[in-house]
Amino acid sequence: HAAVAPPPPPMISAADALSQDELKRIAAHRAVEQVESGMVLGLGTGSTAAHALDRIGDLLRGGALWDVVGIPTSEWAAARAAAAGIPLTNLNVHPVVDLSIDGADEVDPFLNLVKGRGGSLLREKMVEGASRRFVVIVDESKLVPRLGGSGLAIPVEVIPFGSALTLRRLHSLFDGVPGFNLKLRTATTNAKASAFDEDDPELDPFVTDNKNYIVDLFFENGIIGDLNSISDEILRITGVVEHGMFLGLATSVIVARKDGVVMMDN
Numbered sequence: 001h002a003a004v005a006p007p008p009p010p011m012i013s014a015a016d017a018l019s020q021d022e023l024k025r026i027a028a029h030r031a032v033e034q035v036e037s038g039m040v041l042g043l044g045t046g047s048t049a050a051h052a053l054d055r056i057g058d059l060l061r062g063g064a065l066w067d068v069v070g071i072p073t074s075e076w077a078a079a080r081a082a083a084a085g086i087p088l089t090n091l092n093v094h095p096v097v098d099l100s101i102d103g104a105d106e107v108d109p110f111l112n113l114v115k116g117r118g119g120s121l122l123r124e125k126m127v128e129g130a131s132r133r134f135v136v137i138v139d140e141s142k143l144v145p146r147l148g149g150s151g152l153a154i155p156v157e158v159i160p161f162g163s164a165l166t167l168r169r170l171h172s173l174f175d176g177v178p179g180f181n182l183k184l185r186t187a188t189t190n191a192k193a194s195a196f197d198e199d200d201p202e203l204d205p206f207v208t209d210n211k212n213y214i215v216d217l218f219f220e221n222g223i224i225g226d227l228n229s230i231s232d233e234i235l236r237i238t239g240v241v242e243h244g245m246f247l248g249l250a251t252s253v254i255v256a257r258k259d260g261v262v263m264m265d266n
């Protein structure tokens with residue numbers, strides 16, 4: 001690797017950083033207004049969902065909500081919800097969820113999402129797909145004209161067995177798409193992903209809650225084409241467990257912007 005100077009730190013002042021978290025909190029609190037006593041909730045994962053979990057815990061503690069149970073979408077969410085005092089259950093006991101609240105990495109104009117940059121896409125999709133209502137909470141930075149258009153990853157969860165082969169098959173699927181690239185997500189660095197050898201302990205792949213790996217797909221210009229067909233093609237590869245495109249799953253998206261809150265409804 002050529003020695004390249006690291007990019008300069010982003011020009012974000014402490015005030016801006018705070019205000020983005022504040023926007024996440026505003027969106028989360030707005031969503032929690034939809035929570036009613038007696039509900040089975042899907043509990044999201046990430047820095048935005050954290051505000052929702054904490055708020056639900058506060059309302060339970062204060063007596064404004066009762067008889068609520070939550071199904072966490074990750075081990076992280078389970079720990080955070082338990083700390084907030086939310087009683088936990090699971091999809092086997094409650095296969096129908098009244099309301100899920102979760103963040104997203106990207107939201108397109110049709111309310112399709114990219115999720116899973118935190119690695120929790122599989123449980124998120126199971127819980128949110130079992131929900132009567134799925135409310136997405138984002139700050140305005142998550143809005144994109146096209147999924148993958150921010151130049152960030154569309155994650156695919158794959159089983160470790162034969163993952164180098166699965167990675168090659170994913171590569172072939174998008175062969176010829178200009179600006180396409182893919183990498184195995186590692187716990188430390190993606191640098192050696194193209195030379196991935198599952199027996200090389202140095203590579204230290206990122207491992208999901210389900211003990212799987214993540215392959216990140218990158219599309220320089222966003223993912224172009226019929227998303228449902230592309231989804232089907234990805235899922236048809238043996239070894240792929242699930243991907244992070246959430247198509248037609250969101251009931252509504254609450255977008256917190258600097259100039260106010262906007263609701264997008266399906």
Ligand code: 5RP
Nearest residue numbers: 046047048103115116118120
């Ligand atoms: C984790 C997710 C998160 O919902 C997504 O990454 C958004 O996280 P944050 O609210 O921290 O931006 O899909 O798998």
